[in-house]
Amino acid sequence: MDSLDALFSLRGHRGLVTGASSGLGVECAHALAIGGADVALVARRADRIEKLAAELKKKYGVHTYATACDVTDDAAIDRALASIRAELGEIDILVNNAGISPTGPAEKFPRKDWDATIATNLTAPMVLSQKVAARLIELGRPGRIINITSVLAAHGSAVYRLSSYTATKGALANLTRQLAIEWARYGILVNAIAPGWIPTEATAGGIAKPKWRERMETFTPMARLGKPEEIRGAVIFLAAPAASYVTGSTIAVDGGYQAW
Numbered sequence: 001m002d003s004l005d006a007l008f009s010l011r012g013h014r015g016l017v018t019g020a021s022s023g024l025g026v027e028c029a030h031a032l033a034i035g036g037a038d039v040a041l042v043a044r045r046a047d048r049i050e051k052l053a054a055e056l057k058k059k060y061g062v063h064t065y066a067t068a069c070d071v072t073d074d075a076a077i078d079r080a081l082a083s084i085r086a087e088l089g090e091i092d093i094l095v096n097n098a099g100i101s102p103t104g105p106a107e108k109f110p111r112k113d114w115d116a117t118i119a120t121n122l123t124a125p126m127v128l129s130q131k132v133a134a135r136l137i138e139l140g141r142p143g144r145i146i147n148i149t150s151v152l153a154a155h156g157s158a159v160y161r162l163s164s165y166t167a168t169k170g171a172l173a174n175l176t177r178q179l180a181i182e183w184a185r186y187g188i189l190v191n192a193i194a195p196g197w198i199p200t201e202a203t204a205g206g207i208a209k210p211k212w213r214e215r216m217e218t219f220t221p222m223a224r225l226g227k228p229e230e231i232r233g234a235v236i237f238l239a240a241p242a243a244s245y246v247t248g249s250t251i252a253v254d255g256g257y258q259a260w
């Protein structure tokens with residue numbers, strides 16, 4: 001690997017990004033396309049992912065495909081994976097980004113919100129990882145899985161009341177380690193990215209409250225929120241040849257939040 005291209009090119013690969021209809025998922029999709037990978041996009045809002053697919057194709061000259069999918073529905077995942085395979089070929093980079101973060105006091109946190117968070121933030125990444133990995137193992141091909149966790153995988157939230165979110169992100173961080181161990185023998189590398197506070201639809205409400213925003217910035221050594229596009233470099237690295245000896249790791253993209 002003696003050139004930038006050899007280290008970081010994703011050409012010849014096909015990536016799938018979940019939750020690509022807004023926020024960090026859009027940025028993960030840009031990252032893979034910048035690297036030269038063909039990109040499949042899934043989320044429930046079809047209009048948004050179709051628009052992004054067209055934008056990525058035009059801007060980066062890669063093949064793209066968008067298909068609406070609720071990642072909590074196993075049958076919908078099967079349909080999406082089959083159509084992606086038919087349109088783009090075999091996925092060898094999976095970015096489990098889709099996530100929800102319902103808030104509420106732990107003592108009366110609604111069971112339906114708890115269940116929905118487990119289904120979206122934990123079970124869906126497991127099911128998608130299983131299905132993608134099983135196929136790669138069957139074909140004898142290597143691959144990459146990138147789970148988007150959070151600084152709140154390792155800490156409670158100092159801003160929001162987020163019991164289901166922190167529980168699922170902590171679990172996803174440890175699932176990342178377990179899958180890394182089990183699948184290293186197949187050349188399937190599994191890592192995570194833990195973002196700090198970044199403005200997206202999910203965080204807009206809190207950021208709009210001056211006191212909450214101040215808390216987010218105070219707890220961040222760089223004293224500012226992240227920009228959504230600041231996640232791109234970590235995605236490219238973890239998908240690229242440069243990360244060939246990296247598995248079971250988490251890259252924090254958090255302005256130093258976890259350094260305290």
Ligand SMILES: NC(=O)c1ccc[n+]([C@@H]2O[C@H](COP(=O)([O-])OP(=O)(O)OC[C@H]3O[C@@H](n4cnc5c(N)ncnc54)[C@H](OP(=O)(O)O)[C@@H]3O)[C@@H](O)[C@H]2O)c1
Pocket residue numbers: 018019020021022023024025042043044045046069070071072097098099100101120148149150151194195196197198199200201202203
């Ligand atoms: N922003 C931050 O500060 C921050 C910090 C740490 C970690 N994160 C993590 O980063 C990831 C992206 O968050 P974000 O901030 O970009 O939030 P966002 O803008 O609200 O995006 C969430 C995405 O998840 C998708 N999604 C949710 N439920 C889904 C389902 N059942 N099926 C398919 N897609 C689903 C949404 O698409 P549809 O609604 O169209 O289905 C949307 O594209 C999440 O895992 C989040 O926990 C964010």
